Amino acid sequence: MDRIQEHLDGLLAECDMESRRRRDPVDFVHRYRESRDQEIVGLISASLAFGNAVSAGRSIDRALAALGPEPSRIVTGSDEAELRHRFRGFAHRIYRGEHLAAMLARAGALVRDHGSIGNAFAAFHDASDGVFRESLARLADALRGETQSRSLRHLISDPRAGSACKRLALYARWMIRSADGVDLGLWPIGPSVLLIPVDTHILRISRNLGLTNRRTATWATAEEITAALREFDSEDPVKYDFALCHLGVSRDCPSRRDLTKCEQCVLREVCSVWKTSRASPSAKEPGQLRL
Numbered sequence: 288m289d290r291i292q293e294h295l296d297g298l299l300a301e302c303d304m305e306s307r308r309r310r311d312p313v314d315f316v317h318r319y320r321e322s323r324d325q326e327i328v329g330l331i332s333a334s335l336a337f338g339n340a341v342s343a344g345r346s347i348d349r350a351l352a353a354l355g356p357e358p359s360r361i362v363t364g365s366d367e368a369e370l371r372h373r374f375r376g377f378a379h380r381i382y383r384g385e386h387l388a389a390m391l392a393r394a395g396a397l398v399r400d401h402g403s404i405g406n407a408f409a410a411f412h413d414a415s416d417g418v419f420r421e422s423l424a425r426l427a428d429a430l431r432g433e434t435q436s437r438s439l440r441h442l443i444s445d446p447r448a449g450s451a452c453k454r455l456a457l458y459a460r461w462m463i464r465s466a467d468g469v470d471l472g473l474w475p476i477g478p479s480v481l482l483i484p485v486d487t488h489i490l491r492i493s494r495n496l497g498l499t500n501r502r503t504a505t506w507a508t509a510e511e512i513t514a515a516l517r518e519f520d521s522e523d524p525v526k527y528d529f530a531l532c533h534l535g536v537s538r539d540c541p542s543r544r545d546l547t548k549c550e551q552c553v554l555r556e557v558c559s560v561w562k563t564s565r566a567s568p569s570a571k572e573p574g575q576l577r578l
């Protein structure tokens with residue numbers, strides 16, 4: 288495990304956070320100065336970070352354009368019908384303007400009641416005895432309400448249901464981890480509680496590193512990977528998430544095996560893909576292999 292930590296630290300050190308951030312949905316959040324706007328923009332951006340990245344980026348742009356330069360003022364000062372009007376014609380995958388309006392109307396109510404979404408989350412966290420899954424589930428309940436809409440239930444997933452809830456976990460990471468040029472550290476909660484947002488890249492690379500053997504992105508998978516990472520830093524277990532995820536997003540670690548890329552990878556000495564290729568007597572030199 289010490290060797291893995293050493294290589295993960297190497298990955299973090301060589302990650303060009305600024306240029307990677309420009310290709311990440313968190314970049315939208317950094318376009319706003321006020322924390323009250325950033326947490327609203329973060330909610331929109333994380334919730335729509337689903338499907339093709341380019342199309343998700345366009346959808347986030349459209350949603351933000353509908354709210355103007357002060358999204359928090361609009362969200363907290365509008366009712367659901369007014370927000371629906373702003374988002375009329377909006378569509379991203381299975382989501383429509385009415386779903387965004389419903390979520391944001393409830394987010395506005397949380398801000399009016401608690402002062403910020405972060406304060407609301409802190410209250411949920413206290414009421415959940417510090418159990419992150421339950422705190423996040425209470426936040427999801429508050430943002431979704433008792434809806435029967437399948438799309439709205441998909442837009443704001445339920446951590447109690449067993450899926451990894453990647454977008455909620457991602458939103459929490461952005462809001463909770465200390466400001467480092469990517470995450471913002473806006474919410475009054477320590478990062479030790481966070482769960483890694485598991486997408487296909489994190490799942491694949493975590494399996495390569497032996498952080499999990501699970502094949503699907505479930506809540507249990509996220510807990511297992513986070514538990515392994517907690518051994519490296521119990522106070523900030525998801526600090527490697529951004530660099531690991533972008534290793535996949537950038538295709539420096541492609542989903543199809545490519546040992547020519549592995550040759551350049553700082554993780555190769557602790558990665559099963561590379562180690563297996565070295566151990567195999569039939570393996571040809573990197574670059575000659577049929578992958």
Ligand code: SF4
Binds near residue numbers: 539541
């Ligand atoms: S060694 Fe290759 S497979 Fe392993 S993490 Fe790096 S690029 Fe991905």
